Structure formats: C-alpha cells, structure tokens
Amino acid sequence: MEIKIRQSDTLWYYSQLFDVPLVLIEQSNPRLEPQNLSVGNSIKIPGFILKPHTIETNDTLWQISSQYNVPMDTLLLTNQTIDSSNLENGSTISIPIRVREFLVQDVADYTYEKMIADIARLSEIYPFFSKQTIGNSVMGKNLTELRIGFGTKRVHVNGAFHANEWITTSVIMKFLNEYLLALTNGTAINGMNMLPLFMETFLSIVPMVNPDGVDLVLNGVPDDSLFAEQVLEIVGQDKDFSEWKANINGVDLNKQFPVLWEIESARSLEKPAPRDYPGPCPWSEPESKAIAELMKVRDFSRVHALHTQGQVIYWGLEGQEIANEYARVSGYESIQDMDNYTGFTDWFIQKYQRPGYTIELGSGVTPLPISQFDKIYEKSLGIFLANLYL
Template identity: 40%
Template sequence: MTAKTTGHKPIVRLHDGYRYEDGITHIGQLLERYSSLRRMEIGKSVLGKSIDALVVGDGAECVHVNASVHANEWITTPLLLRFIEQLAASYEQPVSVVKDHSDSGLAGKQLSDALSGVTLWTVPMVNPDGMNLSQDGIWPDCPFRDQLIKWNSGKEEFSRWKANIRGVDLNDQFPAGWEEERVRRGIADPASQDYGGENPLCEPEAAALARLTRRIGFSRVASLHTQGREIYWNYRNLEPACSEGLAQRLAKVSGYKAVKLTGSDAGYKDWFISEFRRPGYTIEAGEGVNPLPIQQFEQIYSEIAPLLAEFIRG
C-alpha cells in the first residue's frame, strides 16, 4: 500500500527478522486501522504465548490459512499478515486500487471480490516459541535450556530449528498416518525437526489448530511453509476431485508447481483431507535454504499474494 492510494504507510514490514512480538504488535496495529478485522485467541503455546486467529469477511463459507508451523519458516508470518493487511484495505475500500510497496499488482476490487460469500480465518503464528528460538537462540531464563542444547546436537545456534520449544515437529503431530510417519522418520526423541511427539496432538499448538478446524469446519485450508515454490494438494487419494484443479490454478497465478506428493503423513494438510475429505494444501513459498533471507520477502510476496487471493476465491 502507498500513501497515494490509501493515505497510510504499510504496517507489516520487516527489518531484522520477525519475532512473535513483531507479529503481536502488527496484529494490534491492523486491528486499530481496519474495523473489518477480528481477533480471537485459540490457545497458548508451551510457554504461554497467545496463539491468535485473525478473521476478515462475513460470508457463510469459511476458509483457513496458517503460517509459522515450523520455527525457522517464520517469514511466512509477515507474508500472511501483509496479505491480510492488503485484503482488509481492499475490503473496506473496494473501489480503490490497493497496492503495497511489494507491488503485488492486485486491485482492491479484485481482492474484495475474493471475499464475496467467504470468511477468511488465519492463524499467522502457530509456533510462536519456536519462531523466537530459531532467531535469537536460548534466552537466560529459558526453562528448557539444557534440554534444548541436547536436542540441538549440542549446538547453541538454532537457525535450522523447525520444532516447537519441546522439540516436537508440529507438522508431524496430526492424526493422519501418525504412526507410519514416526517409523519413517526414525526419530524417537525430541529434536530440531521430524519428531512427532509422544502422541498425536500432544502439543498445545497443534491441538489448538485442530480444535479451531473442527469447530469452524472450513471448506478448504492452506498451510504456508518454505521453501521450494511448490503446492502439495493430495493425501492418499482421499482428497476430493476438485483439489487438483484448484492446485493448478494456484500454480498458474503464482508460478509455483503443483505436486502430487507421496510418502508423507501426519501433517496438517494430510489430517484435514483425511478427516474432512475437503481440499487441503501445503504451500512451500520461496526458494533456497531455510530460513529464507528477508531480502527475498518482496519477491516471495508478489508470488504468494495472487495465490492466496485465488485460494480464497476457490
């Protein structure tokens, strides 16, 4: 968004990474600026941080997008919040052309039309403890200090950390082939990634996301991850026939590749497809090595914004 089109500078910007506190600050500022946005706490992390849903639209059909399930994929949080900012601006000013400094090229009318008959439920920070750990390492009074260093192979550098603060990979936590994924991974103890926990949904972050999903009954869901510029749309042939078609449309508007994935279980998308038999997607944003550098943010956003708009449109 620019001052020329909206009179406001964009709220969601990156400087030095993106912590939980940045997300909370930006969510608060977005709520102040846009009356169409609503906020709801859906749970708390292991360390008591609020896990919030941010909601826009008032249609009967509810769709869902989440971000930062994996700690070092934290760039997905500002990507999603930037889109929410642009979406809310267009929803409240549908006749204007709303662009932000990423120049995603989406017109305000184009975005507001996406919400016609739809309510978008987002969870921008599924793994808030992990987001901070992966960027700042262990802080002095961290209650898991000794365990974390052990789980991180003795290293005090956590930039490759994907799990939550208890060493559980939240995208291996869902009851869809959980046992099979546990055997496939071969990780029996807490670790930086790929440990599915003692039981499905034993971690509060994954449990909060599952509760919300069951309560609202979304018609389709997407989970933002990094990296690879790919869209995963299937699970064990349980997905509905329309899933691939929408995946191909998402690929067309973003330049990403729609991929039929095999040999993967226990993810949020897998569980959603398995339990509801509705379309679910994992979006691997950007390309490179996690964590993706903030210098790529604007380019990634220019790909993700039209993809998310198309996803909402369905």
C-alpha cells in the first residue's frame, strides 16, 4: 500500500499507526532517507491493501473508522484530498486493510506462470523482500532469487532442480507467504517470534531452478516447435512427461556440478534423457551455471536443496548438529551421504567446506500427489524455521 507523506510525519509514526515494525517500513523503502522525508512523496506500508468504500447518506469518517476498526488518522492519511467534515454521498474513499490471509493458495500443478504471479502479488504487498534475476533457462525464462532479512548468517534454499519435483516450489512459496504474514502481523509461527529471526538471518530462495522442465511436466509439449521436436526425440511419441526430471535439453541439472565428474559421468547415461544424463560437460546448462554463480557472490553459510521423496535429510562432511535438529523438528531421518559426485549440495560442500543439505520431502513415488501437500508442508515448516534460528 502506498501513501503520501504529510508535514511532520515520520517513519516511526507510520510504524505506530499501522502497527508494523519500523524495520519493515525502512526495508520497504530502501531509497528513502528517514530523517529527510519530503512532503507529497510516496511511501510503501507493507502488509496492507487499499479497499474502496462508497460513501452513503449520513456516513462520517468516525463511523467508517469504527466500521472497519481502523484508526481515524489512517483514513485521513489514505484520503488526503477529501473534505472529512463533508463526505459526498456516492463518492469513494480508500480503506487501509491489513492482509491476514495467504496469497499463495493454488499450490496444485504449480507452473512457472503461477509462481511468477504469486511472487508479483507478494512483492506488491510485502516490498521489504527483494527479487533478482540470476540467469535464464534454456527457453529464456527468468531464474528468480528472492531475498529476505539481513544479518551475518546467510542461508540459501532452492527447489525444483528436478522437473517432476515441482511440489517443492509450492512448499517454498507457501513458507515465504507464511513468513511474510507473521512479520507484518506480529504473529508467531510454532510459538516463535519471526522479527528477531528476520534481523539475524539473510535468506536467499530460488524457488524453481528448472522452470522449463516443470512446465513440460505440467503443461506437456511446449508450443515452440524446436523444443517440441527435441523433447519428442528424447521420449519418442509418448507424451507422458510425469517421470521427466531433466531440463528441456534432457540434462539432469543435479548432475551438472564438478565434484568427481568422471566418476558420475561414467556411471550415467550418455545422451539426453528424461533423467540421469549429466550433460556433455559440467555446467553446460544455463540453469546450473546460474546457481553456481550465485554461490560465488553470496558467501552462504549453508545451502539446502529440496527434492522428493523419502523423508530424509542428507548431509556431508560437516553440519551433523544442524541435520539432527532438522530431523527432530520434522520427523525425517538424518543420513550422512556423499554419493552424488555431481550433485549441487555435494559440490557446495566440497568447494566451500560449509554445510549443505539435500532434503527429500514426502514419501511415495515422484511426482508426489498434491493430496500430500499439507502433510509435507507441516513437516517441512520446522526445517524452514530451524534454518532461520540455527
């Protein structure tokens, strides 16, 4: 929600008036100088939307304030051009309404288009988190990184390395929405206050590493004739892509990272396939390159890749205490394993000598049915929170 700055207004006053933490208002307006506010300039208040209200006979601003349970000055602030003592019948004013409901609701068949739409809506209401394009997929889709919080602890989470594991993106996006809601409304998640965690932890999220593959699984053969011909050549004329894990080139993105490339490539497929083909060389694909470059510039303390399935947390050379806490809060099993010689987390562990975790959500056969979503989310929520407080 945007408002216009008035004479003598301060960010602290807005924080008190709307009951939103000052730091969230500051983060929502990074170019603003708090000590030098200019009258008439716009400022963003996170966690609110403006709802139109049509004036009826005998309406007063006081009555409207009581009706919507909002302070009188919020109405004066959001309707600075009206004559508050003489409301015109049939005219419209704006009511600031606190957002209390989830925006991320349609988590089934979570395509790239759905994700981008949800990110746009969340960004509009919660401008204190930022987004950045870190690269592009083979088909030109933006690979988006979302960033929230600040502090010396820098952690990263990604999802949908594998196309038919798109449910991991749904889980990530729902957590982001719940986190944003808790921050602006001052509510707890699992009994924990989120604001101190926001102040301590910089969280980086790439919710969908493989958007072309996800859309192939969910939407079928792409309209682009070149890519349609390519995927049909890989699978024959069978248009069931439910078991497709690779990117649109038939390269498994989680086999693109050079730890012990020769070992993995020798035991993998030798040509493009729906899964397990590591590509002609490390980082041959733009998606894996983008993730590798992100690791170089962000200096993460630890990273997490969400996959399905098995209800297992794999960890490598160090980080057992954290893995054990993830296991405690989720009920998942913690296992030390370094068998994927070209996997993202294994590469991160080897290169940066820092903890990396591969978290296998849910149980059954991938792609997991959306009927499992609530159970998967309930178990993964503890891991997301532990990632912030550890």
